[in-house]
Amino acid sequence: MAIVAGIDSSTNRTRIVACDADTGAVLRQGRAPHPLPEGEDARTTEVDPQSWLHSLGDAAAGGLLESVRAIGVSAQQHGLIGLDAGGVLVRPALLWSDPRSAGAAAALLDALGGPGPWVEAIGAVPQPTYTIAKLRWLAEFEPVSAKRIAEVLLPHDWLVSQLLGSPKRRTTDRGDASGTGYWSPITGEYRQDLIKLALGHELRVPDVLGPAEPAGHTPEGLLISAGTGDNMAAALGLGLELGDAVVSIGGNGTVFAVHDRAVVDLSGAVSSYADATGRHLPMVGTLNAAQVLRSTAAMLGTDLEGLSELALQSSPGAYGMVFLPYLDGERTPRLPHAAGTLTGLRAESMGPQHLARAAVEGMLCNIADALDVLRSRGVELRRIFLLGAAGRLQAVREIAPLLFGLPVVIPPAGAHAARGAARQAAWALAGTPEPPRWELPEVTVLTPDPEHDLPVGTAVRQQYAAMRDQMHPEAAAS
Secondary structure: OOOOEEEEOOEEOOOEEEEEEEOOOOEEEEEEOOOOOOOOOOOEEEEEOHHHHHHHHHHHOOOOOOOOOEEEEOOOOOOEEEOOOOOOOOOOOOOEEEHHHHHHHHHHHHEEEEEEEEEHHHOOOOOOOHHHHHHHOOOHHHHHHHHHOOOEEEEHHHHHHHHOOOOOEEEHHHHHHHOOOOOOOOOOOHHHHHHHHHHHHEEOOOOOEEOOOOEEEOOOOOEEEEOHHHHHHHHHHHOOOOEEEEEEEEEOEEEEEEEEEOOOOOOOOOEEEEOOOOOOOEEEEOOOOHHHHHHHHOOOOOOOHHHHHHHHOOOOOOOOOEEEOOEEEEEEOEOOOOOEEEOOOOOOOOOOOHHHHHHHHHHHHHHHHHHHHHHEEEOOOOOEEEEHHHOOOOHHHHHHHHHHHOOOEEEOOHHHHHHHHHHHHHHHHOOOOOOOOOOOOOOOEEEEOOOOHHHHHHHHHHHHHHHHHHHHHHHHHH
């Protein structure tokens, strides 16, 4: 039996799984936190990348990687590791979550003439999280460091290069590269002109490997696959196929689907990413997701589980109560200055169970609107994979199929990105045209009843849409 391993280096921790290369069965696994930055001025949004290696070593303790023949690496997207001409780290790595590049992203948007030119260039509007926004921020606020930087790597690129020792070339993959803001999933090429626009000079960039192309071998002979970003690795670990979409309900809502081509959406609502298989992952984001439920739970004097129990005591439509969940403004639909709205208050509806139900329905209707954005751009949807902290709530699981109008897949809890990295390693080891078929164990599929559930879900969404369009006609127009 060949054994492969997947490493996922997220913002806070490293996870490793060792799997059977043929079946994907997890044989061993480990995890370890990333060391926290030290000092009064330390920020968790910039770190010494060596800390990732320390965490990796801790996660692999106890012989976890024994007998492994190939390793894949997944890591947080959009980071920036700047190296000088000699390959020396110029400054601590900037992470995707660093908020200081928000102004830089806005400046880049204006510099190219608005959303349209950016979408045509890279398939997306540059966000503060993107690597290119961090380059622009460095050029403005740390010009000495910016001038020294000759090469930029993403977190997974850097980890792969460290595992390989002294590789002859730096590499990345199309999935992670598509989140930089200077590699186009439309053309498959880097845009040095955009790098120069942001930083002031061109950079040495990693070679973009094909999905099954190895990055190389370690000094000990272990094959290292191309690696990829965490969302792309999770899609590979879940075994997503054309028509499958992921709804991840965390602090923000993330919706992406597997598609056969790049989506060019000149409005900027859809960000077009590449995946780790040669296909694409068009993505739509919402600002309001799990926080809507947490805030409502706090107002009702309970927690998320308590809110879920209350919501299930109500009925679809929450007795006419509608909650527009734009607590922090909203990205999809574009309502940056909106606030939340609660309507339909009547004597019979003013119970905690109905407010709880309205909060869950409102959050899910907003995500359903994001799914409709993908559909309107030609993306076929046939199944929804539900992930994220709020996705584990029973009320969310029961209500989502009604409002999404599609089968909802509940995968088992696990390190999906690490498993996807391991599957990529098995693919590179086998050298086959397609990745090995790994079945996802213990999957629950919730399928709405077309005669009862779908009409009920449609009625709830119509009630929500009527209030949304009345309160925010600009959203309806867009």
